[in-house]
Amino acid sequence: MNAESTVERILIIDDDTALCELLIERLQDDEFVTEAVHDGVRGLERARSGEHGLVVLDLMLPGLNGIEVLRQLRHTSDVPVLILTARDEDVERILGLEIGADDYLAKPFNPRELIARIRAILRRSLRASGEERPLKAGDLQLNPSTREAFLGQKPLPLTSVEFSLLETLLHEAGRTVSREHLTETVLGRELRPFDRVIDVHVSNLRRKLGNERIKTVRGTGYLLVARPAPR
Amino acid sequence: MPRLFVKVFLGFWATVIVVGIALVLSFVFTPNGSYLPWQDARSTAREVIREMDRHGPAAAARVLSRLERSQGLEACLYDDQGTPIAGNHCGTFSDGPMRGNMIPDRPNSSGMYRNMMRLPSANGKVYVLETQLPWGPRQIHHTVFEFALHWLVVLLVSSAICYLLTLRLTRPILRLGEASRQISEGNLQARVPPAVEARRDEFGDLARDFNTMAERIEDLLSSHRQLISDVSHELRSPLTRIQLAVDLVRKRGGDDPALSRVQADVERLEHLIARLLTVARVEAGAAAAKWERFDVNGLLAEIAADAQLEARQRECTVVFSEAGACIVMGDEHLLRSALENVVRNAVYYTSPGTEILITLTPGAAAAGGMMVLEVSDHGPGVPESELLSIFRPFYRVGNARDQQSGGAGLGLAIASRVVQLHRGTIVASNRPGGGLQVTIRLPLAQ
Numbered sequence: 001m002n003a004e005s006t007v008e009r010i011l012i013i014d015d016d017t018a019l020c021e022l023l024i025e026r027l028q029d030d031e032f033v034t035e036a037v038h039d040g041v042r043g044l045e046r047a048r049s050g051e052h053g054l055v056v057l058d059l060m061l062p063g064l065n066g067i068e069v070l071r072q073l074r075h076t077s078d079v080p081v082l083i084l085t086a087r088d089e090d091v092e093r094i095l096g097l098e099i100g101a102d103d104y105l106a107k108p109f110n111p112r113e114l115i116a117r118i119r120a121i122l123r124r125s126l127r128a129s130g131e132e133r134p135l136k137a138g139d140l141q142l143n144p145s146t147r148e149a150f151l152g153q154k155p156l157p158l159t160s161v162e163f164s165l166l167e168t169l170l171h172e173a174g175r176t177v178s179r180e181h182l183t184e185t186v187l188g189r190e191l192r193p194f195d196r197v198i199d200v201h202v203s204n205l206r207r208k209l210g211n212e213r214i215k216t217v218r219g220t221g222y223l224l225v226a227r228p229a230p231r
Numbered sequence: 232m233p234r235l236f237v238k239v240f241l242g243f244w245a246t247v248i249v250v251g252i253a254l255v256l257s258f259v260f261t262p263n264g265s266y267l268p269w270q271d272a273r274s275t276a277r278e279v280i281r282e283m284d285r286h287g288p289a290a291a292a293r294v295l296s297r298l299e300r301s302q303g304l305e306a307c308l309y310d311d312q313g314t315p316i317a318g319n320h321c322g323t324f325s326d327g328p329m330r331g332n333m334i335p336d337r338p339n340s341s342g343m344y345r346n347m348m349r350l351p352s353a354n355g356k357v358y359v360l361e362t363q364l365p366w367g368p369r370q371i372h373h374t375v376f377e378f379a380l381h382w383l384v385v386l387l388v389s390s391a392i393c394y395l396l397t398l399r400l401t402r403p404i405l406r407l408g409e410a411s412r413q414i415s416e417g418n419l420q421a422r423v424p425p426a427v428e429a430r431r432d433e434f435g436d437l438a439r440d441f442n443t444m445a446e447r448i449e450d451l452l453s454s455h456r457q458l459i460s461d462v463s464h465e466l467r468s469p470l471t472r473i474q475l476a477v478d479l480v481r482k483r484g485g486d487d488p489a490l491s492r493v494q495a496d497v498e499r500l501e502h503l504i505a506r507l508l509t510v511a512r513v514e515a516g517a518a519a520a521k522w523e524r525f526d527v528n529g530l531l532a533e534i535a536a537d538a539q540l541e542a543r544q545r546e547c548t549v550v551f552s553e554a555g556a557c558i559v560m561g562d563e564h565l566l567r568s569a570l571e572n573v574v575r576n577a578v579y580y581t582s583p584g585t586e587i588l589i590t591l592t593p594g595a596a597a598a599g600g601m602m603v604l605e606v607s608d609h610g611p612g613v614p615e616s617e618l619l620s621i622f623r624p625f626y627r628v629g630n631a632r633d634q635q636s637g638g639a640g641l642g643l644a645i646a647s648r649v650v651q652l653h654r655g656t657i658v659a660s661n662r663p664g665g666g667l668q669v670t671i672r673l674p675l676a677q
Contacts, residue, residue: 016468022475029482086467087460108470108501111478193541219532
């Protein structure tokens with residue numbers, strides 16, 4: 001994928017056409033090229049095209065709902081996804097994050113906040129080629145250049161957020177990393193009160209790593225336990 | 232084992248046993264004469280002796296042979312010296328009349344026992360007739376072992392019958408109870424199993440009615456939830472558009488202070504919608520709460536950390552004194568929003584640069600104890616007369632809670648509902664040094 005040509009293109013999947021028009025206009029001011037699609041099936045098709053650097057996905061869609069779009073999209077693509085929801089159901093947001101969304105924003109949102117989050121996500125996916133040296137801790141190995149992770153000999157299928165999260169935890173292996181720090185480095189934004197996005201990502205990562213490798217330091221943050229590589 | 236089952240079972244069983252005892256007793260205490268084989272033996276003996284008197288031993292032997300043919304009973308006639316006179320089987324009655332007119336100890340292998348009768352004849356001679364009789368009820372309690380064995384069989388058979396009967400009677404009730412308990416614990420899909428529904432009796436009627444009722448409740452709640460979700464969507468979509476439009480106007484150089492007001496009002500509206508939805512969810516949640524055990528101490532540590540982030544903007548600190556694990560039975564999601572509301576309320580009203588104290592004390596769990604949670608701020612407090620009212624929805628304390636405070640007056644109302652749902656209490660009081668203290672008591676899980 002050629003990052004340079006796709007990074008500024010944003011796909012909005014939302015059935016509120018008036019909102020989409022306003023968003024296109026607003027994002028234009030910040031030099032994003034935006035395309036809007038109003039139903040799930042078309043949205044999934046466009047999101048799979050690989051032409052966009054980021055997808056803004058509303059969870060309440062006619063036809064195919066947002067969760068389903070995201071689930072199917074993740075089979076073939078790891079394009080960053082920011083989900084929007086007007087409903088008050090935490091379950092839905094958490095489900096979205098678990099399936100592989102990068103972040104979420106509740107409607108109504110402040111447009112500046114949306115743009116800040118879009119930029120943060122794009123920054124992280126660009127940072128991909130920053131460091132070359134592989135990171136190791138026990139039987140865990142990360143290749144930041146290729147964004148591949150290995151547990152023992154087996155490759156770990158990680159989403160982009162999970163990779164960044166594991167990278168940050170590995171840098172500080174054996175030490176507690178605060179939730180604030182994790183949110184800032186991984187999600188590229190400040191931790192808000194009652195903000196659980198980072199915790200959902202940690203619990204996804206924990207499930208993939210297994211074996212209680214990530215410990216919760218209650219009220220503070222998380223800690224990666226380094227284990228010796230098995231002989 | 233369920234109490235109802237035990238009660239009905241014991242009731243049945245006791246009845247069966249008492250009836251059984253009564254029956255057996257009535258047999259045991261029946262006079263000899265009423266037992267037919269005895270009567271027969273006596274009249275047979277008289278007949279044999281009469282024939283002996285009149286026609287001699289050959290006639291007596293004919294009578295005995297007839298008896299053997301017709302009833303399969305063996306017999307032998309002796310004189311009073313014990314010398315056999317008539318009968319085909321005198322050889323087998325070897326111990327003979329020496330034992331007198333006695334009932335022997337045991338039956339022989341074909342279930343008979345021997346009986347001896349010493350009877351006088353019409354002409355004054357005394358004869359002894361030894362004969363077989365079927366083993367009768369007088370011999371029931373012959374040995375302790377047999378007595379015990381007999382009763383064991385009676386107990387086993389009667390208990391098996393009673394068990395089945397009781398099962399048939401109580402099972403539908405237990406199933407019904409199970410379904411209603413599940414529904415009250417939040418599993419609205421729970422139903423009485425079809426096996427009970429299919430019964431053609433009152434239990435079947437009850438089960439069908441119960442299931443219809445459960446379906447209606449489920450429908451009502453799900454349409455209620457759908458409504459909440461639709462309303463929130465419908466209200467929030469235009470709010471999102473307004474925010475975007477305002478931002479666009481601003482971006483294009485329209486720096487009118489009126490825009491800031493629109494912005495602030497949009498935020499206030501959103502705040503209000505969120506709180507209203509929470510209230511609606513708490514109400515619906517009361518019926519659909521998911522009851523599970525969880526640690527309030529851990530929950531509070533998270534809430535305190537979040538509140539600290541919020542408090543920092545006002546240069547305040549949140550001090551949480553932990554208490555170790557405090558296991559409570561309840562809906563974690565609902566309790567989280569309740570405790571969050573109380574703590575955020577404290578962060579909101581405490582004076583800049585002061586501390587918010589959160590203290591958790593676990594009671595003794597064994598004695599059905601309560602955990603006590605105190606949240607204190609260093610704010611203006613609340614007039615004594617209004618300490619109860621602050622838990623009412625949309626209530627505003629005259630002096631402190633103006634429009635500027637931004638709250639919709641729902642936080643404590645939500646907390647109060649949730650705490651009541653968990654059979655706890657919530658009380659507000661003014662601290663001696665100034666500031667409000669909210670005390671929440673919740674029952675600990677057993």
